[in-house]
Amino acid sequence: MERFELEQSVDERLIDLIDAGVFVIDRELRIRGWNAFMVSHSGRGRREVMGRSIFDVFPELPDDWLRKKIARVFALGSPSFTSWEQRPWVFRLPHNRPITGGVDCMQQNCRFIPLKDGQGAVGHVLVCVFDVTDAAVLQRRLAETVSALEVERSEQQVLIGRLAEAQEQLVQSEKLAAIGQLAAGVAHEINNPIGFVTSNVRSLERYLEGLLALVELYDRHADLLPPEVCEAIARRKAGIDYDFLAEDAGGLVAESRDGLERVKRIVSDLRDFSRVGETEWQWADVHGCLDSTLNVVMNEIKYKAEVVKDYGDLPHIECMPFQLNQVFLNLMVNAAQAIDGRGRITLRTRVEGDAVTVQVTDTGGGMSPEVIKRIFDPFFTTKPVGKGTGLGLSVTHSIVARHRGHISVVSSPGEGTTFTVRLPRQQSAQACP
Ligand SMILES: Nc1ncnc2c1ncn2[C@@H]1O[C@H](COP(=O)(O)OP(=O)(O)O)[C@@H](O)[C@H]1O
Ligand SMILES: [Mg+2]
Known part of the structure; x- marks a missing residue:
């Protein structure tokens, strides 16, 4: 087996102790190093994988994507990264602590680190696979909870709106009820005077009829009066336009009675109406x-x-x-x-x-x-x-x-x-x- 800078400078046993998958690949994408985590999680021993293409060992790898990714690390000489949020898993491995919740595969963050040889050229890439299944599951649950809360919040917002509307409506109907009460009060107050005015108008009508009949009687016996009295009466009659007055008075009273009837009806309707409550x-x-x-x-x-x-x-x-x-x-x-x-x-x-x-x-x-x-x-x-x-x-x-x-x-x-x-x-x- 070739020796790499990594193996020369870092104790292999130390790498075996790391709780993350660590392996090395060369330009042909062949496996050149394989730590204990990879052994235990892939179920494949070092001898079995050493020198084999990673696409052999992990046939489900996203071929195109991974080739480009690693080629870029070789070409640019700078590390690259993938996180579980964009790509939940790259290497199909069982996770460390099985967690219920339908996760059947290790969710992982991966790092691709260039390893330079003595001349400073990138000869190999170190791949680190971190198991973030627990964090991913928790984060997904958190996101679900947050979105459920959001939904609840917007529902509450709608309810608050409705409540405000209902309250406004209540205020309006309170106002209506208050106006109704006021109308009932006013109607009641008007009812009293309307009562006696109506009865007075009826009496006045009778009195007027009597007075007019009396004047007529006087008229019929006018020839018994001295001429200067007759003349004075005629002057007074002309002054008050008696003929018109006598003709119009009855009509005026009848019209007033009519008007009063109408007021009475409106008042009674208003009273009816104000009992809306x-x-x-x-x-x-x-x-x-x-x-x-x-x-x-x-x-x-x-x-x-x-x-x-x-x-x-x-x-x-x-x-x-x-x-x-x-x-x-x-x-x-x-x-x-x-x-x-x-x-x-x-x-x-x-x-x-x-x-x-x-x-x-x-x-x-x-x-x-x-x-x-x-x-x-x-x-x-x-x-x-x-x-x-x-x-x-x-x-x-x-x-x-x-x-x-x-x-x-x-x-x-x-x-x-x-x-x-x-x-x-x-x-x-x-x-x-
Ligand atoms: N007979 C109608 N003809 C045309 N539009 C009407 C008629 N009745 C109601 N509307 C419409 O419905 C709306 C709501 O009516 P309403 O609840 O009585 O409130 P408001 O009369 O105070 O506007 C009115 O603003 C009007 O646009
Ligand atoms: Mg209206």
Whole structure:
């Protein structure tokens, strides 16, 4: 056997003690040195491998790659390295301490070190094979754990987002409830004066009739009065435009009574409406809900659209009427807001099997498919700040869901929009009243 610098300068026994594979190859890639680690891990003794090509001893070696790698070490005279991360193993060897986890082969870092001869030329390459199986397995586990944590973290991020949304929604519904309470309070306060004003107007009407009849009686007997009195009366009558006054007074009173009736109805609807927080199941008339809601929003709607009612013959349904008011309110307000200039809003009700459907159709601007996809998302709005909160339809959706109902929409840009709310006639299996 040839002698190398390595063998001359380092005790072979020392190399045998190293806990790493160490062997030497010449330019023809023949094995020229083989330490105890290599003997024990390859199962091949020194005599058996000495002088044989490494491709003979390790037939599974990546031929092309390794030849180039070693040629470079010979040519450049500088060491080269491979790590398990790029190439888990180069030499197929069993690892030191078998570890469970599906690693059947030693994971290794390899070093290719040039060995120079007396003239300074690279005559051989020393190959060191370090067993890093334990570290590799641990590192892989660590990477898996880190990526699992990353996934968990992003899931948590999503949850935190949802929580924030839910909280925001809660705040909004709290606000709605507060506004409802305020409206109920105001409605209550208005109700009292409206009561006595109505009764006073009724009395005034009666008094007026009496007074006018009395004046008429005087008129009929005017010829009994001295002419200068008659003249004074005529002057006074002309001064107050008596004929017109007598004709108009009745009309004014009737109009006022009408106005008071309307205020009363609005107040009562407002009181109904402000009970949105009530969550009692009742048998109620959907048309009643639609009408009282319409009264509340008519102010907002009347300048934008005529409202057409196309009501079917509906049975009472088991529902939370004050919550349904909220649903219809949102749909009607959205319909009115979608109309540019003047348009029409149609309220259509029908019976369908054991459910009723309520359709709100508008002749407004309609929606693109991208908008339709998001309309039920909380806080989705295409309206300017201050006009839309983006909560209407998300609240509507959850109320309809609570009724075990369904809401759908048909719309396209420029074609108007129809929302259809389907509500089951009854909630439980009990018999209808
Ligand atoms: N009838 C409709 N016509 C056209 N677009 C509508 C209609 N109803 C709802 N939308 C769209 O859905 C969005 C969300 O509605 P909504 O949840 O009520 O919130 P907001 O009315 O506060 O914007 C609106 O901003 C609008 O873009
Ligand atoms: Mg809205």
